[in-house]
Amino acid sequence: MNKKRGLWWIFGPVILAFVMVTVLLLVPFSLSQISNKDIQEASVSFSKNVFKGETVKMHAFNDPNTHYVPFFGSSELLRLDTMHPSMLAEKYDRNYRPFLLGQAGTESLTHYLGMQEMTPALHKKQAVFVISQQWFTKRNTKWAFPEFYSPLQTVNWLRNITKITPTDRFIARRLLQQKQVSDSDFYAHLITKIKNNQPLSETDQNMLIIRNRMLVREDQLFSNITLTNNWNKKVKPSLKRLPNADNQSLLIKQADKLAKKQTDNNPFGIKNSFFKQRVKPRLKRLAQSQTNFDYRQSEEYGDFQAVLQEFAKEHTDVLFIIQPVNQKWSKYTGLNTKMYYQSVNKVKKQLKSQGFNHIADFSHDGGKKYFMQDTIHMGWRGWLATDQALKPFFDKGYQAPKYKINNNYLSKKWQNLMPTTNNLANFK
Amino acid sequence: MLNLQPYADPKYFIILLLALLPLAIGLYFGKRFAWYEVLVSVVFIFLMFDGHKYHEGFALIGYMIWQWLLVWAYTIYRKKANNSWVFYGTTVLAIVPLALVKIAPAAHWTHVTTLLGFMGISYLTFRSVAMIMETRDGTIKEFNPWLFLRFMLFMPTISSGPIDRYCRFVKDINSVPAREKYIDMLSKAVHFFFLGFLYKFVLSYIFGTLLLPRVEHMAMLSAHANGGWSWWLIGVMYAYGLDLFFDFAGYSLFAVATGYVMGIEVPMNFNLPFLSKNLKEFWNRWHMTLSFWFRDFVFMRLVFMMMKNKWFKSRVTTSNVAYIANMLIMGFWHGLTWYYIAYGLFHGVGLVVNDAWLRYKKKHHVPHNKFTEAFAIVLTFHVVMLSFLLFSGFLDTLWFHQHH
Numbered sequence: 001m002n003k004k005r006g007l008w009w010i011f012g013p014v015i016l017a018f019v020m021v022t023v024l025l026l027v028p029f030s031l032s033q034i035s036n037k038d039i040q041e042a043s044v045s046f047s048k049n050v051f052k053g054e055t056v057k058m059h060a061f062n063d064p065n066t067h068y069v070p071f072f073g074s075s076e077l078l079r080l081d082t083m084h085p086s087m088l089a090e091k092y093d094r095n096y097r098p099f100l101l102g103q104a105g106t107e108s109l110t111h112y113l114g115m116q117e118m119t120p121a122l123h124k125k126q127a128v129f130v131i132s133q134q135w136f137t138k139r140n141t142k143w144a145f146p147e148f149y150s151p152l153q154t155v156n157w158l159r160n161i162t163k164i165t166p167t168d169r170f171i172a173r174r175l176l177q178q179k180q181v182s183d184s185d186f187y188a189h190l191i192t193k194i195k196n197n198q199p200l201s202e203t204d205q206n207m208l209i210i211r212n213r214m215l216v217r218e219d220q221l222f223s224n225i226t227l228t229n230n231w232n233k234k235v236k237p238s239l240k241r242l243p244n245a246d247n248q249s250l251l252i253k254q255a256d257k258l259a260k261k262q263t264d265n266n267p268f269g270i271k272n273s274f275f276k277q278r279v280k281p282r283l284k285r286l287a288q289s290q291t292n293f294d295y296r297q298s299e300e301y302g303d304f305q306a307v308l309q310e311f312a313k314e315h316t317d318v319l320f321i322i323q324p325v326n327q328k329w330s331k332y333t334g335l336n337t338k339m340y341y342q343s344v345n346k347v348k349k350q351l352k353s354q355g356f357n358h359i360a361d362f363s364h365d366g367g368k369k370y371f372m373q374d375t376i377h378m379g380w381r382g383w384l385a386t387d388q389a390l391k392p393f394f395d396k397g398y399q400a401p402k403y404k405i406n407n408n409y410l411s412k413k414w415q416n417l418m419p420t421t422n423n424l425a426n427f428k
Numbered sequence: 429m430l431n432l433q434p435y436a437d438p439k440y441f442i443i444l445l446l447a448l449l450p451l452a453i454g455l456y457f458g459k460r461f462a463w464y465e466v467l468v469s470v471v472f473i474f475l476m477f478d479g480h481k482y483h484e485g486f487a488l489i490g491y492m493i494w495q496w497l498l499v500w501a502y503t504i505y506r507k508k509a510n511n512s513w514v515f516y517g518t519t520v521l522a523i524v525p526l527a528l529v530k531i532a533p534a535a536h537w538t539h540v541t542t543l544l545g546f547m548g549i550s551y552l553t554f555r556s557v558a559m560i561m562e563t564r565d566g567t568i569k570e571f572n573p574w575l576f577l578r579f580m581l582f583m584p585t586i587s588s589g590p591i592d593r594y595c596r597f598v599k600d601i602n603s604v605p606a607r608e609k610y611i612d613m614l615s616k617a618v619h620f621f622f623l624g625f626l627y628k629f630v631l632s633y634i635f636g637t638l639l640l641p642r643v644e645h646m647a648m649l650s651a652h653a654n655g656g657w658s659w660w661l662i663g664v665m666y667a668y669g670l671d672l673f674f675d676f677a678g679y680s681l682f683a684v685a686t687g688y689v690m691g692i693e694v695p696m697n698f699n700l701p702f703l704s705k706n707l708k709e710f711w712n713r714w715h716m717t718l719s720f721w722f723r724d725f726v727f728m729r730l731v732f733m734m735m736k737n738k739w740f741k742s743r744v745t746t747s748n749v750a751y752i753a754n755m756l757i758m759g760f761w762h763g764l765t766w767y768y769i770a771y772g773l774f775h776g777v778g779l780v781v782n783d784a785w786l787r788y789k790k791k792h793h794v795p796h797n798k799f800t801e802a803f804a805i806v807l808t809f810h811v812v813m814l815s816f817l818l819f820s821g822f823l824d825t826l827w828f829h830q831h832h
């Protein structure tokens with residue numbers, strides 16, 4: 001009898017711990033407490049937990065008082081300076097607030113997965129999508145994919161599939177190329193099925209439901225613990241620097257004043273701090289360093305098509321913003337201008353031919369004064385130009401779009417098409 | 429296909445412990461189900477090396493046949509004669525596969541790596557080489573093929589140790605612990621598992637996954653501007669060093685705990701190494717089964733050889749040379765890169781300095797109190813951390829392989 005108690009003494013606490021964790025993970029009611037302040041902070045936080053999760057995002061997009069709009073993009077969104085869309089929307093109490101989704105390294109495939117868990121926020125709503133030509137590199141290394149990969153999004157994607165489409169098969173193929181996905185038996189097994197056009201079984205669906213329950217719980221418990229302090233550190237001081245009236249000429253004056261002061265240590269119009277830290281130490285080595293860059297042929301065009309298809313499926317009214325490159329800098333580094341504009345044309349062809357007509361194309365503005373904050377990211381005047389595109393888009397509100405999706409844009413042929421004027425005109 | 433990497437995720441622990449349950453029940457009631465234990469080991473080793481790792485599985489089988497033949501042949505020979513050159517030859521042949529696998533990355537022999545390499549080859553080599561040496565010493569007298577296989581392929585420790593010794597292992601495997609003792613082992617096993625979870629899945633995650641990439645990134649950026657040096661390197665040093673410890677100590681705790689559940693008292697690998705007061709003590713607390721292996725089978729043998737052949741007059745010189753050789757060999761074993769070898773040299777020289785200081789201290793009655801002890805602990809910790817920064821290879825990336 002004595003020894004029996006010995007075993008309980010050892011294993012009792014272990015069993016109890018397992019029971020408690022299981023209950024915590026599977027209880028069917030929500031455990032999250034998210035305040036309006038948390039959402040405000042999350043909208044400019046760039047926290048990976050928020051980006052990968054769904055709890056905070058869905059709270060934001062369901063907010064009855066503030067109209068949060070998803071802004072998809074990459075590193076440019078991080079430049080939280082005075083004229084950034086988040087600041088202008090807050091200062092002048094616009095009818096929208098950007099919820100920034102993206103940071104350095106988030107490209108189309110990552111965004112496509114991210115969209116899977118926020119479909120209600122896209123369905124017949126407005127969104128903004130900022131495109132960087134730098135995504136469309138020839139050898140698509142997807143170095144940052146692991147950092148932003150979220151099993152929860154993958155589960156949601158699998159659960160959203162009702163009838164397997166060419167896009168689903170395309171995404172399945174792309175995901176299986178990522179080590180993180182192919183290494184996981186559970187996901188690799190299910191995604192391979194999708195790739196082979198086999199519907200998921202009842203058991204698969206039930207497994208996904210359990211996975212989803214656990215991952216959502218994990219997300220609810222942990223996704224807002226590493227929130228940053230960007231609102232107080234970056235947004236609040238910026239609000240003070242903005243003119244009180246929402247007036248274009250006053251804004252331009254202020255933008256030029258700030259920019260002039262912050263770009264006086266280099267001839268490229270790059271922000272001083274960026275130049276000092278990231279450019280100056282290897283300035284010599286960087287000369288002519290981009291002569292071989294090529295954005296014209298890339299698997300990214302296929303990933304981008306998957307994003308477009310998702311927008312079309314949800315009837316999202318999207319404004320696309322095409323970013324320029326800093327002209328002085330690209331001249332110094334030898335970036336091929338013809339190549340760059342051809343790649344922009346390829347993106348625009350893909351958009352326009354399928355009915356995505358809200359495009360703010362700034363690709364020709366990279367030489368304008370104070371337009372860029374650094375080498376490839378928009379700054380003071382660039383953000384003001386963006387604002388000129390955002391304002392009418394949101395003033396008009398949601399307009400039902402008419403998209404005609406063409407699955408040929410998923411093909412290798414399109415990915416590898418050299419975007420000469422002729423080739424683009426002939427691609428159907 | 430199902431592929432299970434040891435102690436990698438919660439799934440592994442659940443499957444492992446369920447599989448070991450019949451064995452544990454048997455041990456509790458005083459029975460050791462040897463056939464079941466072998467079955468579980470074979471299945472888990474298979475699941476480790478199946479799927480896309482099948483070539484490692486074949487390498488393991490080939491390797492085992494090779495070692496099996498060597499140890500067997502040497503035991504037969506040793507009963508009749510004891511020629512040193514035969515012993516050296518056998519030892520070299522036992523080390524050859526490991527040596528080739530270690531040279532392969534530096535020499536770009538990718539086919540050698542795929543043909544011979546598998547996870548755990550180092551630790552199997554330590555075991556078989558120790559068996560050959562102990563056979564020569566006469567500690568091991570008979571070759572029992574069945575026990576040889578069970579010792580070499582003991583599942584909990586196959587991939588990264590701890591490195592057990594044949595005689596100790598055989599004593600455990602041929603007996604059943606008394607119930608009191610087994611209950612005590614189970615309670616320790618539970619403790620080790622949970623301490624291991626804390627080490628590997630919490631602390632190592634914090635240092636290795638959350639902190640290390642950030643400080644490395646900052647170090648890279650700032651070193652660019654400062655000719656390869658940066659204060660962030662100190663951050664890299666702590667983050668890497670602590671990650672290394674918690675990751676490996678966590679893994680070792682899992683292996684020991686699993687051994688305990690199976691009724692085998694696998695030796696401990698770590699004993700609070702960062703509380704060491706000097707470098708010598710550190711090596712008695714850090715990766716203990718490895719450093720004891722090197723002490724018994726490299727250091728001691730070198731010292732004996734040098735004394736027997738009277739290479740040096742002074743005993744101090746003898747031990748100094750042995751320290752440096754011992755640590756250099758350990759460095760080479762880690763891999764043929766400048767930073768592993770420099771790491772070995774660093775510790776070799778460190779031990780020499782350490783010994784000189786201990787002699788000086790004894791002779792000159794240097795004051796000794798709580799404060800000097802605390803200082804010694806902090807100093808030793810930092811010397812060790814510095815050596816881990818070297819070991820990490822980050823300096824190599826930073827100085828010689830930066831692509832941006």
